[in-house]
Amino acid sequence: MPTGITSNELWLIAPELIITLFACLALVVDIVAGRGRGRWTALFCLTGIGFALISTGILYSEHHGSERAAFYRMVAVDDYAIFFKFLFLIAAALTILISVRYLDVERHQSGEFYALIMFAVLGMMFMASGTDLLSLYVSLELMAIAVYVLVGYLRNDRKSNEAAIKYFLLGAFSSGIMLYGISLFYGAAASTNLSDISAAVVELTAEGQPMRYLLLIALVLMAAGMCFKIAAVPFHMWAPDAYEGAPTPVTAFMSVAVKAASFAMFTRIFLDGFGAMRYLPGGLPGWALILGIAAAVTITWGNIAATTQKNVKRLLAYSSIGHAGYLLLGLVAGNRTGYTGILIYLLVYTFMNLGAWTVIIALRREGIAGDEVEDLNGLVHKAPALAVFMLVFLLALAGIPPTAGFIGKYYIFLALIEAGSVESNPWMYALAVLAVLMTAVAIYYYYTIVKAMFLTDSDAKIAVEPTRVQWSVAAAAFVLTIGMGVLPQFFINRSVEAARRFQVYPQRPQAAPTPARSTAPQTGQLRQRDNGTNEN
Amino acid sequence: MGRIPEHSRLALALSVGTVISSNIVGGIIVGYLLDRWLGTAPVAITTGLILGTIGAFLGLYRIVSRLN
Numbered sequence: 001m002p003t004g005i006t007s008n009e010l011w012l013i014a015p016e017l018i019i020t021l022f023a024c025l026a027l028v029v030d031i032v033a034g035r036g037r038g039r040w041t042a043l044f045c046l047t048g049i050g051f052a053l054i055s056t057g058i059l060y061s062e063h064h065g066s067e068r069a070a071f072y073r074m075v076a077v078d079d080y081a082i083f084f085k086f087l088f089l090i091a092a093a094l095t096i097l098i099s100v101r102y103l104d105v106e107r108h109q110s111g112e113f114y115a116l117i118m119f120a121v122l123g124m125m126f127m128a129s130g131t132d133l134l135s136l137y138v139s140l141e142l143m144a145i146a147v148y149v150l151v152g153y154l155r156n157d158r159k160s161n162e163a164a165i166k167y168f169l170l171g172a173f174s175s176g177i178m179l180y181g182i183s184l185f186y187g188a189a190a191s192t193n194l195s196d197i198s199a200a201v202v203e204l205t206a207e208g209q210p211m212r213y214l215l216l217i218a219l220v221l222m223a224a225g226m227c228f229k230i231a232a233v234p235f236h237m238w239a240p241d242a243y244e245g246a247p248t249p250v251t252a253f254m255s256v257a258v259k260a261a262s263f264a265m266f267t268r269i270f271l272d273g274f275g276a277m278r279y280l281p282g283g284l285p286g287w288a289l290i291l292g293i294a295a296a297v298t299i300t301w302g303n304i305a306a307t308t309q310k311n312v313k314r315l316l317a318y319s320s321i322g323h324a325g326y327l328l329l330g331l332v333a334g335n336r337t338g339y340t341g342i343l344i345y346l347l348v349y350t351f352m353n354l355g356a357w358t359v360i361i362a363l364r365r366e367g368i369a370g371d372e373v374e375d376l377n378g379l380v381h382k383a384p385a386l387a388v389f390m391l392v393f394l395l396a397l398a399g400i401p402p403t404a405g406f407i408g409k410y411y412i413f414l415a416l417i418e419a420g421s422v423e424s425n426p427w428m429y430a431l432a433v434l435a436v437l438m439t440a441v442a443i444y445y446y447y448t449i450v451k452a453m454f455l456t457d458s459d460a461k462i463a464v465e466p467t468r469v470q471w472s473v474a475a476a477a478f479v480l481t482i483g484m485g486v487l488p489q490f491f492i493n494r495s496v497e498a499a500r501r502f503q504v505y506p507q508r509p510q511a512a513p514t515p516a517r518s519t520a521p522q523t524g525q526l527r528q529r530d531n532g533t534n535e536n
Numbered sequence: 537m538g539r540i541p542e543h544s545r546l547a548l549a550l551s552v553g554t555v556i557s558s559n560i561v562g563g564i565i566v567g568y569l570l571d572r573w574l575g576t577a578p579v580a581i582t583t584g585l586i587l588g589t590i591g592a593f594l595g596l597y598r599i600v601s602r603l604n
Contacts, residue, residue: 165600165603166597166600166601169552169596169600170593170596170597170600173556173592173593173596174593177589213577213578213581213582216578216582217578217581217582217585220582220585220586220589221585221589224586224589224590228593234590234593234594235590235593237594237597238597284578285582
């Protein structure tokens with residue numbers, strides 16, 4: 001390994017360097033442009049994102065199919081990282097576009113908002129490419145701290161402040177838990193590098209090794225920390241409060257980009273680092289079981305709690321908790337279909353969810369918050385195009401063909417069924433059945449919004465006038481949501497490519513399938529079936 | 537919810553550390569003792585850790601909700 005940093009290595013992180021530069025300069029531009037000229041900063045940041053997209057494209061064409069490690073194996077540039085970098089950059093660009101008018105209405109137009117989004121994106125990009133627990137942790141914090149500030153951005157709004165303090169304190173707690181897990185892994189494996197850990201873990205978790213219990217506890221702590229970041233039950237309560245209180249563009253950004261970044265990191269750590277701990281020999285529960293239970297509870301809770309919500313922001317928050325559960329299933333299934341499923345799901349989720357949020361943001365106007373379900377009443381008469389867009393986004397979120405949402409869910413469910421038949425694991429089937437049942441619940445609460453838009457008359461006389469930018473973002477998301485559903489092959493190929501780097505971690509031969517030992521009530525049925533087959 | 541006076545809000549904030557550590561440590565100790573008693577290591581201690589972490593999280597959430 002050459003010592004020092006070579007220019008070649010710097011070239012590998014060119015997109016990140018561009019974002020860093022533009023984020024720092026954005027603060028200067030904000031001062032130079034003067035008060036209330038936040039639009040200039042927005043434009044400046046969009047230019048930076050444009051350059052970063054171009055350089056990511058160049059990196060993709062140069063290193064396609066290969067993996068380059070840089071900075072003493074702290075980061076790696078591979079198809080997986082590049083896939084996510086594209087996703088984050090596009091999500092950030094759309095977020096900036098929909099923020100401009102919103103901040104005008106809120107009278108909080110200033111450049112720091114856009115600079116903070118840029119810094120958050122910087123953290124996300126390193127989260128997708130980090131291959132060391134330390135670099136991953138630092139990038140996670142870079143993203144999280146920027147987002148804490150963004151959540152509390154409306155300084156004079158009590159709800160926004162409340163949301164920020166909740167998110168910050170609980171986030172700090174979860175980071176601490178995760179850091180403890182990282183330190184235990186370092187103690188056991190003598191390295192923070194994911195590939196070193198993955199090599200060490202295989203031996204350390206063999207039967208009779210004293211260190212295996214320590215690693216199990218470390219795994220639980222890591223899983224708890226990551227579950228907080230993706231808002232999985234039981235670490236989800238911050239999500240509805242933070243989503244409701246945050247400025248709506250930030251909510252959109254959190255539910256799309258922050259969630260995707262957390263999943264990028266989650267998947268990388270659990271597959272590249274702890275892959276061998278998917279099943280543990282000698283009757284210990286591996287992460288397949290721990291995350292399987294978490295996913296089952298998350299899907300059930302997220303979807304059922306969403307049915308009682310009257311506020312669209314809270315409703316979409318609970319639905320995003322449910323979606324996190326579906327995404328976890330891809331990891332639990334642990335095969336290539338599942339890995340591909342996570343990526344394609346995140347991709348389509350980005351566009352359908354951003355689209356839905358854009359419609360909500362377009363409803364925000366002087367004097368009307370626009371985030372109660374009632375505010376959507378009779379939208380079809382006021383703004384027919386927006387109502388149709390929203391309908392399609394909701395259908396996609398519910399996973400109904402031919403929208404893109406169906407492709408994501410299809411891959412996840414297929415992965416579970418494959419895993420069930422290959423590993424002869426009946427609880428994978430049970431998870432798939434539960435996931436499908438909960439999709440039916442999801443259709444119900446999305447229908448309440450559709451009903452308000454199309455079947456209920458409104459008494460409010462104020463017109464809905466989306467700006468041209470908002471309209472274009474919604475239209476672009478609409479086209480992509482339909483397009484990905486009708487012609488998914490291009491996006492599937494990219495996802496397959498990105499997921500190719502991950503290995504499949506089957507059950508180790510000597511290990512018996514581990515029965516569940518958790519007290520989670522929703523999985524009682526799964527547990528019984530599991531035990532039943534073990535005895536056969 | 538009425539406004540809580542400044543000094544008791546401070547007291548509430550100071551209890552964050554106690555709530556977090558007592559939940560996690562308590563979960564682990566109970567789990568450890570159960571394991572020793574029943575010889576089921578490491579089932580109970582892991583369950584204790586998970587439940588303790590969840591408990592700490594819930595406790596923290598309660599405190600934060602009351603602070604506002």
